[in-house]
Amino acid sequence: MLQTPVDMRLLLVDDELPARDRMRRLLAEIEDCEIVAEAGTGELAIAQCAELRPDIVLLDVRMPGLSGIEVARHIDSLEDPPAVIFTTAYDQYAVEAFETEAVGYLLKPVRKEKLAHALRHASRISPTRLAKLAESARIDHRRDQICARLGEQLKLIPVADIYYFLSDQKYITVRHRNGENLIDESLKSLAEEFAGDFVRIHRNALVAEKQISAVERCDDGHYVVRIRECGVVLEVSRRHAAELLRRIRGEA
Amino acid sequence: MSARTYDPRVPAPTLHLPDFCAARAILAVVLIVEMVAILFALARQSLQQNFWIDLASCSLFLLWLGLSCTAVLCRTRTWLQQMPVARASTIALCLLMFCVLLVSEVVYRLGQFWTFGAAGVFSMFPADHAAFVLRNLGVGFIVSSLALRYFYVSAEGKRNIEMAAQARIRALQARIRPHFLFNSMNTIAELTRSNPERAEQAVEDLADLFRASLSDAHTQIPLRDEFEIAKTHQRIEQLRLGPRLQVTWDVDTLPMRAQVPGLIVQPLLENAVYHGIEMLPAGGTVSIVGTFRDGRIEIEVRNPIPLQHNYGEREGNRMALENIGQRLALAWPGRASIETRQEGSEFFARLVFPYTETAAAHFTS
Numbered sequence: 313m314l315q316t317p318v319d320m321r322l323l324l325v326d327d328e329l330p331a332r333d334r335m336r337r338l339l340a341e342i343e344d345c346e347i348v349a350e351a352g353t354g355e356l357a358i359a360q361c362a363e364l365r366p367d368i369v370l371l372d373v374r375m376p377g378l379s380g381i382e383v384a385r386h387i388d389s390l391e392d393p394p395a396v397i398f399t400t401a402y403d404q405y406a407v408e409a410f411e412t413e414a415v416g417y418l419l420k421p422v423r424k425e426k427l428a429h430a431l432r433h434a435s436r437i438s439p440t441r442l443a444k445l446a447e448s449a450r451i452d453h454r455r456d457q458i459c460a461r462l463g464e465q466l467k468l469i470p471v472a473d474i475y476y477f478l479s480d481q482k483y484i485t486v487r488h489r490n491g492e493n494l495i496d497e498s499l500k501s502l503a504e505e506f507a508g509d510f511v512r513i514h515r516n517a518l519v520a521e522k523q524i525s526a527v528e529r530c531d532d533g534h535y536v537v538r539i540r541e542c543g544v545v546l547e548v549s550r551r552h553a554a555e556l557l558r559r560i561r562g563e564a
Numbered sequence: 565m566s567a568r569t570y571d572p573r574v575p576a577p578t579l580h581l582p583d584f585c586a587a588r589a590i591l592a593v594v595l596i597v598e599m600v601a602i603l604f605a606l607a608r609q610s611l612q613q614n615f616w617i618d619l620a621s622c623s624l625f626l627l628w629l630g631l632s633c634t635a636v637l638c639r640t641r642t643w644l645q646q647m648p649v650a651r652a653s654t655i656a657l658c659l660l661m662f663c664v665l666l667v668s669e670v671v672y673r674l675g676q677f678w679t680f681g682a683a684g685v686f687s688m689f690p691a692d693h694a695a696f697v698l699r700n701l702g703v704g705f706i707v708s709s710l711a712l713r714y715f716y717v718s719a720e721g722k723r724n725i726e727m728a729a730q731a732r733i734r735a736l737q738a739r740i741r742p743h744f745l746f747n748s749m750n751t752i753a754e755l756t757r758s759n760p761e762r763a764e765q766a767v768e769d770l771a772d773l774f775r776a777s778l779s780d781a782h783t784q785i786p787l788r789d790e791f792e793i794a795k796t797h798q799r800i801e802q803l804r805l806g807p808r809l810q811v812t813w814d815v816d817t818l819p820m821r822a823q824v825p826g827l828i829v830q831p832l833l834e835n836a837v838y839h840g841i842e843m844l845p846a847g848g849t850v851s852i853v854g855t856f857r858d859g860r861i862e863i864e865v866r867n868p869i870p871l872q873h874n875y876g877e878r879e880g881n882r883m884a885l886e887n888i889g890q891r892l893a894l895a896w897p898g899r900a901s902i903e904t905r906q907e908g909s910e911f912f913a914r915l916v917f918p919y920t921e922t923a924a925a926h927f928t929s
Contacts, residue, residue, distance in 0.1 A: 318621075326843070327842075328747070328751075328804050328805065329806055330751045330754045330755065330803065330804055331750055331751070331754070331804075332756060333754050334753055334754035337754070337757065337758075343912075345634075352845070353845045355643065374743075374842075376843045376844050376870070377845050377870075378840060380750075401743060401746035401747040401750055402742040402745070402747070403743070403744040404742075420746060420747070420749075420750040421746075421749050421750040421753035422750075447745070503852070522916045558724040
């Protein structure tokens with residue numbers, strides 16, 4: 313194992329102050345590491361990650377708002393993302409998922425030796441493993457926000473503000489209250505995750521049900537959907553028309 | 565019931581008889597006997613002639629019968645309940661039949677003694693010896709069998725509820741506690757260095773809390789103690805969450821001597837913190853409000869929750885609520901309730917139960 317001459321730069325993320333106090337104290341006793349910032353929420357952690365570019369993020373799993381696993385997925389959209397070590401006091405499903413995916417994690421109260429060992433072996437978690445983690449550890453049943461990359465920054469978009477997702481060859485465009493962004497996810501997994509509130513109207517389009525102001529029938533027999541707040545009209549494929557009409561009528 | 569198969573400590577089912585020595589049971593027997601007497605008198609279709617005399621003689625005889633059977637069951641109850649159901653039922657049935665035989669025989673002899681040859685009012689005594697005794701034995705057999713069957717079925721139903729409640733409380737302890745335990749341990753690990761005095765207090769609090777949660781699920785405790793447990797829990801969470809957790813207690817008007825099943829308020833506070841306060845970046849206030857009117861105690865726990873979360877549907881939360889509901893139902897069947905509702909980003913859990921100063925009667929049985 314090669315020792316890097318520069319210190320490991322750490323970001324410490326936990327919503328509980330005593331937990332951060334303890335981790336800070338333990339880290340002070342470990343050589344070659346430096347805490348560049350601390351965050352009490354997932355949102356702050358994502359911003360600090362983009363700004364300070366730490367080498368390793370120590371990430372609490374259970375936090376208000378964004379959970380640790382969601383934060384990990386978001387910061388993974390950064391270019392050259394940091395290594396992640398999860399910390400948790402008790403979370404059966406998450407720990408099972410960490411074991412299955414061989415992801416670094418620490419159980420609180422953390423022992424100093426285990427912390428030092430985890431830091432030496434910390435590595436980046438691949439996107440596929442993160443996706444699997446999110447699926448099997450699903451601490452919150454679904455995300456409240458999704459994350460888009462804007463150059464060097466990360467932007468969180470509340471799911472409640474989203475009008476629709478449109479996919480082209482490679483990326484997905486999210487149209488929302490404050491504009492539109494590109495995200496790097498699959499429409500299929502988005503459709504599954506938000507099945508209750510979003511409805512598939514086309515192979516390439518997923519629309520927020522509450523944003524549908526009208527379903528109109530064109531002269532040639534196919535349907536279109538009108539989006540309430542931005543007035544955009546989207547085409548409904550034949551395959552999805554029946555399901556869409558059933559859901560719209562069921563609501564009424 | 566699945567609960568039975570998981571628990572090695574469950575005793576084999578026994579014949580559960582009500583306490584026939586208690587005044588309430590005797591009153592019930594008297595009332596039932598009177599109703600049966602009326603039933604018989606009506607069934608004889610002699611409303612015009614001698615209805616009242618018929619009813620009186622029938623009542624007198626059945627009261628003798630009913631009370632002597634009650635006396636026998638009162639004496640033998642403890643003994644009967646120690647044996648397997650089939651044997652206990654057979655013996656109880658034989659005892660009751662013997663009672664019927666004895667009382668019938670005595671009544672017949674009395675009739676012979678008082679009324680030899682004479683008519684009039686004493687004609688209410690039976691004339692035909694064999695028919696009288698056999699008829700009584702027949703009716704007695706049917707009624708006793710029905711009664712024993714009823715006691716068995718109702719006791720079995722109650723036992724199932726009790727076992728389900730016990731299973732739930734164990735499942736609940738196994739489910740919610742670990743998160744709290746390990747987080748508390750982490751807090752204490754930090755405090756031992758930074759603030760040893762608070763660490764010491766936290767360990768003491770944790771010990772009290774676990775002692776309370778390990779006590780028998782059936783134990784009733786004064787309301788004051790239950791609030792004390794909840795406040796102990798609050799102190800530990802406070803160390804961890806700091807200013808994010810605010811708790812307001814407005815329970816001064818409640819009678820603190822009231823007896824309640826243990827751990828009915830503390831889990832509500834624990835849930836409010838776990839699903840509510842902890843999930844909010846800025847935290848919030850849990851308010852606990854007690855009202856006492858018309859002999860009923862109401863305790864409402866109210867807390868903010870993150871929007872878009874089906875709080876009441878969360879598995880851990882639902883289990884805790886169901887568990888409290890079952891233990892309230894055991895303590896005060898039909899007279900206590902737990903209700904929850906969600907209004908926007910606030911969750912309410914409300915307990916309603918009667919004020920009792922001593923443990924409910926069937927807890928002592």
